[in-house]
Each structure stands twice: as structure tokens, then as C-alpha cells.
Amino acid sequence: MKNDEIRQQILTAAEARFRQYGYKKTGMIELAEDCDMSAANLYRHFENKLDICAALAKLCLAEGEALLEQVVADEQLSANEKLIAFISQQLHHTYHYFESVPKIGELVEALTIKRPEVIESHRQHKLTLLKQLLLQGQSSGAFVFDDVDETGDAIHSATLLFYFPSTISLYPLPIMEQKLHHVGQLLLRSLQASN
Secondary structure (H helix, E strand, O other), rough: HHHHHHHHHHHHHHHHHOOOHHHOOOOHHHHHHHOOOOOOHHHHHOOOOHHHHHHHHHHHHHHHHHHHHHHHOOOOHHHHHHHHHHHHHHHHHHHHHHHHOOHHHHHHHHHHHHHHHHHHHHHHHHHHHHHHHHHHHHHHOOOOOOHHHHHHHHHHHHHHOOOOOHHOOOOOHHHHHHHHHHHHHHHHHHHOOOO
């Protein structure tokens, strides 16, 4: 078996174990047993449990980023529709992932404290996409703003409720969708030219 295949086997086993037991109650020895390998062999592919956690997080975050890239590239949507779809895509991707993996909060907490660069890289990628979307809207005349960096950061901050792990489970999905609609309308009004 090739190294990439072994790493994927480990990640698949780790995700299954994290789903069932959570990050804190998962050990490298159990993961090695799940993969029918020795712990020493497991350590040849990942230095520690946090490395496995980071690799899984990057896969999940990349999946979410790809969905946002599709929204930004969709030429069938107006700038207004894209902004709402962008926020909605974050909500649904995060909500459904956390619904299927309720213990994922432990992984996010570990990454935030011990591997903040993983979270920061994802945040920067989302901001880049959001700024592309805003510039498209400005180019079409749909959006008016002075500084794309400040505007992108403000929107990212204003929509934190819809993608941040600690807040995503505060309300059932229909309530979150209602809140998203209200926040989205407020954002769109703020981006329109005043007469």
C-alpha cells in the first residue's frame, strides 16, 4: 500500500473514531488498532493526534471553500444573490457537518489553540473569495463601498453566527435561516448606493 493510501486509511479511521468518541477520548494506539497497524507505523505517517486532526480539518475546510468558490464563479447569479448564497453556503455546510459530527467542537477547539494557522488560512481564503464577490458587485454597479478589505472583513465578522462552531448549534436550522435572511437583507441595503 502506498503512503498516500495509508494516510487516507488513517484519516478515515480517525474520522470514524472522532465521530464516535470525540477528539479527547481518541488515542493513537486505538487508531493504530483500527488501521491494523502498529503504533510505530502510525507515527511514521503522522507525528501525533493533532497532526491527524489538522489533516482532517483541512479536508473539511477545503470542501467548504470549494462550495464558496462555486458561488463566486456562478455567472447565473446576480451580486446580491451571490452574497446571500455565499453566507447560506457557509451556514448549511457547517450546520450539517456539525449535525453529523457533534463532537467536532473538540477538534475545532484543539486546532484553534494549538494550530491556529489552519483556521487562519481558511479565514483568509474565505476573505479572498468574499472580496472577489464584492468587487464583482462593485463592477456591475450593484454594490457601493470605499474599501474592499474593510468591507469584506466587516461582512465576515457580521456573519460569524452562521459558520462559527460555538454559535452554529445555538438555534435550529430554520431559525438560523431566518436570521440569515434578516442579516443578509441588512448587508445588501448597506451595500446599495444611497440616493
